[in-house]
Amino acid sequence: MAHGIAVLVEHLEGQVTDVTYELLGLARRIADTDGAEVVACLLGHGVRHVAERLPADRVVLVEDHALHYLAPEATARTFAALLRGERPWLALVPNTAIGMDVAAWVAAALDWSLVAYCQAFDRRDGRWVATAQLFGGKVLADVPLGSDPVVVSALAGAFAADAVEPGPPGTIETQEPPAELATLRTCSVRLERPEVADIDITRAEKIVAVGRxxxxxxxxxxxxxxxxxxxxxxxxxxxLVDAGWLPRSRQVGKSGLKVKPKLYLALGISGAPEHLEGMKDAELIVAVNKDPKAPIFTVADYGVVADLFDVAEALLERLEG
Ligand SMILES: Cc1cc2nc3c(=O)[nH]c(=O)nc-3n(C[C@H](O)[C@H](O)[C@H](O)COP(=O)(O)OP(=O)(O)OC[C@H]3O[C@@H](n4cnc5c(N)ncnc54)[C@H](O)[C@@H]3O)c2cc1C
Known part of the structure; x- marks a missing residue:
């Protein structure tokens, strides 16, 4: 597969994640320009039926009990073995909790370059350029790619979700898992789901968010x-969530949830990069903070330098009066 593009398929309990389709769409866009082959790498246990929904030129399927829930060590070792055989030019991996582990491990094992937190991928002056977020998105780095193989872990939501439709691939090929899966040091024991959310803040049209x-x-x-x-x-x-004042399902940010409401009213939130990562794409951001230098104001459409209690009470009076 000279100059091929390999995409690691992320799935959970038979459902392919949205970011996988985003990456298959990105791979198709690159492949159409370069005349390359798109290979979806489907690793797991009892997932053959998932292959039918992967719009790639070819699906390579590797199944083993150790690959259940895409356990990181097993997935990384299998993906590295697969890439060693396939020798693609580019390996696309979702920059998710699972993918981050796998991408870094695989790049180190194969001695390939790694571009993590990729949010854009464009052709400039005849070269592909991956744009990566650094420092939680405060700095963007353009990384021109050469002909050496590279692993790119791409952010969920950064690429068009509708660039490809779920559908059958050109061909499906089965490969044996690498022998080393028999001697792993880690395995997944069970899947623990987070507490059932009382409210899904990712679907809310308006959010009032409070900070320290x-x-x-x-x-x-x-x-x-x-x-x-x-x-x-x-x-x-x-x-506030760490203090147990609100459940984890209400946390916005890097280690919480990403939200995109029509209105995000931030009260007493400083605007650390890890928080901004979860809300900066809201349509309208109103921030109230008594510190005029608070970084939240860099993303706010309207900023109020004031005591949040004064503002909240005045607003309440208006709305209820
Ligand atoms: C790996 C990692 C992951 C993380 N993930 C997340 C995440 O998902 N979400 C997240 O939020 N953070 C996350 N953090 C933590 C993050 O770095 C910040 O510590 C956190 O966001 C700060 O929360 P805060 O703004 O409420 O508190 P602070 O930074 O303490 O800010 C409080 C703000 O309130 C203002 N203020 C105080 N009193 C008033 C008042 N009366 N009226 C108006 N303003 C007032 C102050 O001026 C200040 O700006 C993460 C950190 C790490 C290292």
């Missing part, structure tokens, strides 16, 4: 009242 500026758990009541009056849901920065 709210000071105490008791003060959440005021934010809750404001959220209710606005027809919004209440979310929070990580410290």
């Amino acid at each position: 500026g709210i000071e105490s758990k008791d003060n959440l009541e005021l934010a809750e009242q404001l959220a209710e009056a606005l027809g919004a849901v209440l979310a929070a920065s990580r410290p």
Whole structure:
């Protein structure tokens, strides 16, 4: 597969993740320009039926009990063995909790370059350029790619989801798992699902988000009242969730949820890169912070330098009065 493009298929309990289709679409776009072959690499256990939904030129299927739930060590070793045989020019991996582990391990094992946190992939002056986020998105790095093989882990949501439709591949090929799967040091024991969310904040049209500026758990009541009056849901920065004031399902950010509401009202949130990562794509951001230098103002459409309690109470009075 000279100059081929390999895509690691991410799936859970028989469902292919959206980011996989985004990467298959990106691979198709590159392949159409370069005349390359798109190979979907499907690793797992009992996943043959998943291959039928992968729009690639070829699916390479490797099944083994150790690959259940795409356990990182087994997945990385199998993917590396597969790439060694296929020798593609580019390996695309979702930059997700699973993919981040796999991409770094595979790049190191094969001695290939790694571009992580990729958010754009364009052709410039006859070369492909991968744009990667550094420092949580504060800095963008353009990485021109040469002819040496490279692993690119791409951010979920960065590439068009509808560039390809789920559908059958050209061919499906089965490969034996590498022998080393019999001697792994780690394995997945079971799948533990997070607590059932009371509210899905990723679908909310309006969010009132509170940060450490709210000071105490008791003060959440005021934010809750404001959220209710606005027809919004209440979310929070990580410290409030870590303190147990709100459930994990309400956390916005890098290690929480990514949200894209029509309105994001941030009260007493400083705007650390890890928080911005989860909300900077909201349609309208209104930030209230008493520190005029708070980084949240760099992404806000409207910024209010004030005490959040004064603003929340005044807003409530207006909305309820
Ligand atoms: C690997 C990693 C992952 C992380 N993931 C996340 C994540 O998913 N989500 C997340 O949020 N964080 C995450 N963090 C933590 C992040 O770095 C910040 O520590 C956190 O976002 C800060 O929360 P905050 O803005 O509420 O608190 P602070 O940074 O303490 O900010 C509080 C703000 O409130 C303002 N303020 C105080 N009192 C008032 C008042 N009365 N009126 C108005 N403003 C007031 C202050 O000026 C300040 O700007 C992560 C960190 C790491 C290392």
